Amino acid sequence: MDETKILEIRSSVEEVHRVQADVQQDLQRWGCNGDTCFAVKLALEESLVNAIRHGNRLDPARHVHIKYCINDQCITICVRDEGPGFNPSDVPDPTSEENLTKPTGRGLMLMRAYMDSVAYNPQGNEVTMTKRRPAS
Amino acid sequence: MRIQSESSGPIVVLHLGGSADGTACAALRTALMDAIHSSSGRVVCDLAETDFISSDSLGVLISSHQIARSLGGYLRLVSPQRRIAQLLATTQLDRLFPIFESLPAALAAQSSS
Numbered sequence: 223m224d225e226t227k228i229l230e231i232r233s234s235v236e237e238v239h240r241v242q243a244d245v246q247q248d249l250q251r252w253g254c255n256g257d258t259c260f261a262v263k264l265a266l267e268e269s270l271v272n273a274i275r276h277g278n279r280l281d282p283a284r285h286v287h288i289k290y291c292i293n294d295q296c297i298t299i300c301v302r303d304e305g306p307g308f309n310p311s312d313v314p315d316p317t318s319e320e321n322l323t324k325p326t327g328r329g330l331m332l333m334r335a336y337m338d339s340v341a342y343n344p345q346g347n348e349v350t351m352t353k354r355r356p357a358s
Numbered sequence: 359m360r361i362q363s364e365s366s367g368p369i370v371v372l373h374l375g376g377s378a379d380g381t382a383c384a385a386l387r388t389a390l391m392d393a394i395h396s397s398s399g400r401v402v403c404d405l406a407e408t409d410f411i412s413s414d415s416l417g418v419l420i421s422s423h424q425i426a427r428s429l430g431g432y433l434r435l436v437s438p439q440r441r442i443a444q445l446l447a448t449t450q451l452d453r454l455f456p457i458f459e460s461l462p463a464a465l466a467a468q469s470s471s
Contacts, residue, residue: 235380242379260410260441267412271380317450323424325417328449332413335448 225252229288231270233278238270241288245299252292258355261336262297265351268329269301277303277347296338300350307346360407361389366465370397375407378415386415390422390433399431402464406437411445423455432456436464 225248231237242263249259270286278284284304291298314321316328334340337351359382360375370393378386393401403419411419423433435457438446446452458464 239379239381257441263410264412264445267379271412271414322450322454323420325420326413328413328416332445332449 224291224293226289226291231286231288233274233280233282233284233286235271235274237286238267238274241270242266245290248290248292249297252294254292254297254355258297258353262299262353265333265337265340265353266299266301268333269299269349269351272329273301273303273305273347276308277305279305294355296355297353298350299352300348302343302348305347307343309346310342359386361385363389363393365397366402368397369400369402369465370394371402371404371461371465373404373407377410378408379410379412380414383412383414383418387418387422390418391425394422394426394429394431397431399426399429401426401431402434402436402461404436404461405439405442408442409439411442416445416449416451420451420454434458434464434467436461 227248229241229244231241245266246259246263249262273286274280278286287302289300310330313330314327316322316324316331321327333349333351338354339352341350342348359378362373364371372389372393390401401422419433426433433455435455437460438457446455446457456467458467
């Protein structure tokens with residue numbers, strides 16, 4: 223059995239809070255543990271902020287589209303913005319010596335570190351992330 | 359998020375509670391700038407009650423660390439919960455920030471760290 227929800231938000235960082243509250247409530251209802259909830263919250267935060275800021279460039283006329291699915295095995299989240307897209311391989315490594323003191327550029331790395339898979343569509347404006355749930 | 363400030367001699371301690379997500383950045387930045395300016399850059403952030411930090415909030419901590427260092431001071435982190443300590447290790451920011459297990463240890467450390 224799956225539970226799937228589709229949301230659409232305006233390009234405002236304040237909207238992220240509302241999505242996070244909905245997703246966390248659903249994760250807890252499905253009995254996800256604290257580490258899974260933390261990982262999903264972090265990856266969702268980073269993907270939404272990237273979509274709003276870098277994808278939609280804070281344009282209030284553009285929206286961010288979210289689809290998430292929860293079942294006993296995993297959580298899958300898809301976040302799509304209405305921007306031109308980007309090439310994820312162009313993002314520099316934030317852990318390298320020259321980038322360690324830079325205050326930005328860690329979002330994609332955190333998504334990859336905390337989710338089990340992170341994949342972009344060819345245009346680079348939609349990311350699909352999956353987190354496997356530990357066997358209970 | 360909840361931010362509580364207190365002075366310990368010349369050092370300002372910020373107790374950060376709850377979720378340091380994107381909506382908390384402005385308040386976090388203001389609190390850190392106030393702390394830096396009132397302590398000549400000697401600031402300790404108590405993370406014992408912090409349960410989430412986004413990359414935006416990490417960026418605020420990094421910028422504040424740079425400013426404190428430029429004033430001859432520091433930004434020390436104290437008592438991060440397991441998931442926050444893991445986040446700092448994943449981003450390798452544990453190489454940048456001095457991290458202490460307890461508030462007394464952070465307050466007693468030499469000013470070079």
